[in-house]
Amino acid sequence: MSKMVNFGIDLGTTNSLIAKFERGVVEVFKNPNGFKETLPSIVGYRNDAILVGEKARTYAERDPKSVISRFKRKMGTTETMKIASLNASKTPIELSAEVLKELKNFIHSGEKPEAVVITIPASFDTIQSNATKEAGELAGFKSVVLLQEPIAASLAYANKEKNIDLRNSQWIVYDFGGGTFDVALVKIVEGELTVIDHEGDNYLGGTDFDAKIVEELIAPALLKLGTFDDLVNQMKSESGKYNRLWTMLLHKAEEAKIELSNKPSAEIDLGLIRDLEDDTGKSIDSMITITRSEFESIIKEQIDATAEMMKKILTRNSLQASDVEFILMVGGSTFIPYVRKRIEELMNISVNTSIDPTNAIAIGAAYFAGTKEIKGDKNQEQTRSNQASLKAKFSYNRNSQEPAEVFQGRFEGDLKDLFYRITRDDGAYDSGLKKLSSRIVEDLPLREGEFNSFTFRVLDSKNNEIDVGGNSIQITQGKYSVAGQLLPWDLCLVKDDLGKKDTILELLFSKNSVIPTKTKKTVTVGKTIVKGSEDGIISIMVVEGPSENHSSTNKPIGILSVGGKQISKDLLKGTDIDLTFELSESRDLSVSAYVNGTGQEFSQVFEPKPRAVPVKMLATEILSLEAKLQSEQKEADENGNRDASEKLDKLITKVQNLIVAAGTLSDDDVTDDRFKIEDQKRKIAQEMYSATSSKRLDIAKSSYQATKREVAELVNKNGNDREKHAISAVFAREQVFLNSTNPERIQSEVDELESIRFEILARDPEFLTGMFMHLVEKRTAMNDQVQAKQLIDNGRRLIDSESWDDLRMVNGRLWSLMPSAEQNSEEMRFFTGII
Amino acid sequence: MKYAQGIQVNVPKYIFVFANNLFEIEKKIALNGDPGNFLRNITKMKEALEENGVTYENPEGEPFNETRTDLDASISGTGTENLYVVDVIKPIIRAGASGISTVIQKGIVIVESKNKGESHE
Numbered sequence: 026m027s028k029m030v031n032f033g034i035d036l037g038t039t040n041s042l043i044a045k046f047e048r049g050v051v052e053v054f055k056n057p058n059g060f061k062e063t064l065p066s067i068v069g070y071r072n073d074a075i076l077v078g079e080k081a082r083t084y085a086e087r088d089p090k091s092v093i094s095r096f097k098r099k100m101g102t103t104e105t106m107k108i109a110s111l112n113a114s115k116t117p118i119e120l121s122a123e124v125l126k127e128l129k130n131f132i133h134s135g136e137k138p139e140a141v142v143i144t145i146p147a148s149f150d151t152i153q154s155n156a157t158k159e160a161g162e163l164a165g166f167k168s169v170v171l172l173q174e175p176i177a178a179s180l181a182y183a184n185k186e187k188n189i190d191l192r193n194s195q196w197i198v199y200d201f202g203g204g205t206f207d208v209a210l211v212k213i214v215e216g217e218l219t220v221i222d223h224e225g226d227n228y229l230g231g232t233d234f235d236a237k238i239v240e241e242l243i244a245p246a247l248l249k250l251g252t253f254d255d256l257v258n259q260m261k262s263e264s265g266k267y268n269r270l271w272t273m274l275l276h277k278a279e280e281a282k283i284e285l286s287n288k289p290s291a292e293i294d295l296g297l298i299r300d301l302e303d304d305t306g307k308s309i310d311s312m313i314t315i316t317r318s319e320f321e322s323i324i325k326e327q328i329d330a331t332a333e334m335m336k337k338i339l340t341r342n343s344l345q346a347s348d349v350e351f352i353l354m355v356g357g358s359t360f361i362p363y364v365r366k367r368i369e370e371l372m373n374i375s376v377n378t379s380i381d382p383t384n385a386i387a388i389g390a391a392y393f394a395g396t397k398e399i400k401g402d403k404n405q406e407q408t409r410s411n412q413a414s415l416k417a418k419f420s421y422n423r424n425s426q427e428p429a430e431v432f433q434g435r436f437e438g439d440l441k442d443l444f445y446r447i448t449r450d451d452g453a454y455d456s457g458l459k460k461l462s463s464r465i466v467e468d469l470p471l472r473e474g475e476f477n478s479f480t481f482r483v484l485d486s487k488n489n490e491i492d493v494g495g496n497s498i499q500i501t502q503g504k505y506s507v508a509g510q511l512l513p514w515d516l517c518l519v520k521d522d523l524g525k526k527d528t529i530l531e532l533l534f535s536k537n538s539v540i541p542t543k544t545k546k547t548v549t550v551g552k553t554i555v556k557g558s559e560d561g562i563i564s565i566m567v568v569e570g571p572s573e574n575h576s577s578t579n580k581p582i583g584i585l586s587v588g589g590k591q592i593s594k595d596l597l598k599g600t601d602i603d604l605t606f607e608l609s610e611s612r613d614l615s616v617s618a619y620v621n622g623t624g625q626e627f628s629q630v631f632e633p634k635p636r637a638v639p640v641k642m643l644a645t646e647i648l649s650l651e652a653k654l655q656s657e658q659k660e661a662d663e664n665g666n667r668d669a670s671e672k673l674d675k676l677i678t679k680v681q682n683l684i685v686a687a688g689t690l691s692d693d694d695v696t697d698d699r700f701k702i703e704d705q706k707r708k709i710a711q712e713m714y715s716a717t718s719s720k721r722l723d724i725a726k727s728s729y730q731a732t733k734r735e736v737a738e739l740v741n742k743n744g745n746d747r748e749k750h751a752i753s754a755v756f757a758r759e760q761v762f763l764n765s766t767n768p769e770r771i772q773s774e775v776d777e778l779e780s781i782r783f784e785i786l787a788r789d790p791e792f793l794t795g796m797f798m799h800l801v802e803k804r805t806a807m808n809d810q811v812q813a814k815q816l817i818d819n820g821r822r823l824i825d826s827e828s829w830d831d832l833r834m835v836n837g838r839l840w841s842l843m844p845s846a847e848q849n850s851e852e853m854r855f856f857t858g859i860i
Numbered sequence: 861m862k863y864a865q866g867i868q869v870n871v872p873k874y875i876f877v878f879a880n881n882l883f884e885i886e887k888k889i890a891l892n893g894d895p896g897n898f899l900r901n902i903t904k905m906k907e908a909l910e911e912n913g914v915t916y917e918n919p920e921g922e923p924f925n926e927t928r929t930d931l932d933a934s935i936s937g938t939g940t941e942n943l944y945v946v947d948v949i950k951p952i953i954r955a956g957a958s959g960i961s962t963v964i965q966k967g968i969v970i971v972e973s974k975n976k977g978e979s980h981e
Contacts, residue, residue, distance in 0.1 A: 049960050050960065448929070451954070451956075451961060451962040452930065453928065453929055453930035454928065454929060455927055456927055457926060457927060470927075475961065476960045
């Protein structure tokens with residue numbers, strides 16, 4: 026039996042914390058320097074010393090270009106941060122690893138945890154999640170389990186408020202941290218927490234308020250005090266004249282923001298900034314006063330946007346404000362009084378501030394860690410169980426709301442003359458010595474609201490203990506656990522759509538499915554791949570994003586390629602490939618493909634590539650998106666589709682704002698604006714796709730109606746019982762898929778009808794004769810003329826004798842004599858090679 | 861010093877005396893009434909013990925079987941099925957922080973079968 030993870034880390038944009046679960050109690054570790062629980066997520070490089078936290082923050086005053094903060098928002102991108110003192114760059118993963126390493130120093134007990142739970146925003150995509158895991162591994166943790174922050178916050182809350190009956194209640198977690206914003210609808214069912222739905226913005230947080238204070242309040246004040254040309258851009262650009270000032274003012278703005286939570290106004294002392302001079306060389310030394318109402322007016326828009334996200338969740342789940350118990354506030358930005366007030370006003374749901382917004386997530390992470398076994402230690406377990414003459418497997422709930430919990434054990438090996446005994450470590454329970462059998466069941470009594478630890482021992486007739494590879498049973502009573510984490514986005518397989526010469530998405534895992542999970546799909550090879558050939562490749566490609574969208578608007582997660590070089594014999598068109606997709610709790614996606622034709626199996630764990638967003642490319646992409654939107658709108662206008670046209674019009678305004686925003690970015694912009702813009706661009710593209718889906722929907726519907734008429738007539742005339750049954754099954758579903766807003770879904774039903782049509786036609790003498798005649802016309806092009814002549818002569822006789830089944834075979838053989846270019850004309854359209 | 865696996869608890873002997881006597885006073889009050897409102901003082905003293913990690917429990921009325929090792933039980937009567945605690949001579953004393961505690965004194969109790977009548981037949 027394995028050990029529990031026990032350690033939980035909140036790796037935040039501005040602050041990070043570490044906590045440990047031990048025997049039912051969570052302890053948040055304190056920094057040995059300064060005894061604060063929080064470690065600022067700031068890393069500085071001074072000669073060869075690495076400074077993390079407060080020390081790095083202090084050092085930033087002297088050498089801001091060697092100190093990096095807010096790198097969580099760049100996780101999962103190819104962005105690297107230049108460190109002036111090193112004359113080198115560091116990736117967000119490396120910087121996060123430094124923070125994690127520093128957190129290890131907080132553990133006063135001197136333990137060296139091998140495994141850890143690290144929290145991530147619920148809306149982190151797979152690439153960002155993987156980057157977080159990688160940072161954990163780089164920091165020396167052998168195993169890293171990821172947990173979504175809203176669940177962590179809810180765990181902290183539910184386990185704190187033991188006296189409030191939370192059974193079957195639901196609430197919203199409003200997690201407004203330094204760099205990310207998440208809202209999640211959480212429900213407790215049977216003592217287990219589940220996230221029902223969530224929304225979020227990975228690029229909205231308290232640091233944006235800091236930037237807003239600098240841009241909208243401090244910069245205008247500076248302009249009044251001195252002469253500056255293009256001040257804001259000169260601060261934000263890496264090569265700008267005032268880039269150094271940007272970092273320092275952000276720091277001052279953050280201090281002022283925190284002060285404004287308690288006081289009606291805050292002052293920024295520019296005199297404390299060294300060598301602050303304007304363009305003319307005039308030294309600037311003054312105080313800038315910021316009032317609470319000024320601050321509130323610049324953040325109002327963002328706060329209102331967060332309320333909109335909550336309303337979306339309520340609408341999507343058909344809930345009224347009164348159905349939600351409260352809004353649980355976590356994250357540093359919820360300290361801002363205006364945030365609490367405004368949210369309560371807009372949502373008409375009371376806000377709950379009963380947990381400490383700073384450490385709640387770390388505490389929740391530790392509770393979760395206390396229920397997680399350390400994995401990946403298989404070798405050790407293997408040897409242990411090899412040594413043991415007895416193999417044991419235990420199963421029981423680690424969390425219970427009951428006064429007693431069932432414990433089951435299975436044993437393999439020689440059980441003769443063996444006994445077992447279970448004792449509770451507090452000395453209040455002893456099962457007594459009992460005869461061991463291959464399967465045992467015991468009811469273990471639990472103490473209410475406590476961490477119950479039992480010892481399980483197997484003894485021989487001389488009362489000597491037998492090793493069964495672990496003997497501890499740990500059950501926490503009365504605390505809440507997690508039912509499962511939810512997938513934030515759909516994951517889809519990209520397949521070829523021959524009819525439209527395009528690709529189509531097939532849903533693998535839908536948004537909000539509970540992970541870990543597993544699914545199987547069978548796909549068909551669309552083109553023959555010759556063994557050893559260079560070019561023939563099939564690609565199993567998975568993308569993340571709404572399944573009703575086009576693959577190009579979704580983020581690629583990974584590709585498993587199988588080429589001619591890898592296969593042991595030719596892979597024929599039409600061969601089935603059985604795909605198994607497995608998604609771990611930490612969102613690792615592994616795919617294995619079993620190729621039926623060759624009997625080979627290929628497998629791979631996807632390692633999504635980080636995002637690279639060069640400023641120039643981004644600008645071009647946005648421009649082409651605008652052009653596409655305009656042409657879609659023109660088409661919608663022509664078709665009199667006013668609804669779509671209006672939606673598109675709004676999107677055009679949005680994209681034009683993006684063009685302006687992208688235009689102001691310098692090539693070496695140091696902020697994360699480009700990732701924000703890229704994120705928004707993707708969202709607009711997705712909205713465009715759903716706005717125009719009605720157009721595609723209409724096409725799909727009319728194509729269905731036409732096909733339906735023709736095929737129904739054909740089935741009536743020539744169909745057998747099976748085909749009649751198949752077509753009536755399609756009609757029975759008709760109401761459902763026609764009402765769905767998914768054109769692809771309707772298209773797949775059209776395909777189904779087409780295949781019924783083809784089955785009937787393949788028996789139809791007229792069709793078979795026509796096909797034969799068509800092939801005869803092509804005879805001069807056939808590869809083997811002698812064989813072709815024989816087949817054609819044979820075919821003519823068969824028509825005379827009306828042997829239609831045999832004619833179908835002759836047609837097939839004639840088709841195989843056609844030149845491969847002709848046979849494979851369809852293959853020019855393949856993107857992935859699977860259909 | 862008494863300890864259970866993993867949790868080490870160091871409780872001086874006088875604490876046991878305090879706890880046992882407090883429990884006894886509680887029992888007497890329950891029996892004879894509380895004209896002087898002594899219960900309030902007892903509650904205060906119990907809270908003081910609790911703050912230092914010591915609690916005592918009255919198992920009266922709880923079911924008993926041989927797997928309970930927090931009780932030293934004498935069976936009254938002849939029935940051995942469906943046993944319940946009918947009288948408590950000394951309470952169970954526990955020590956530890958919230959969420960995790962250990963038995964430092966077993967309760968001394970008298971148990972009786974609920975189906976006493978039936979078992980005689």
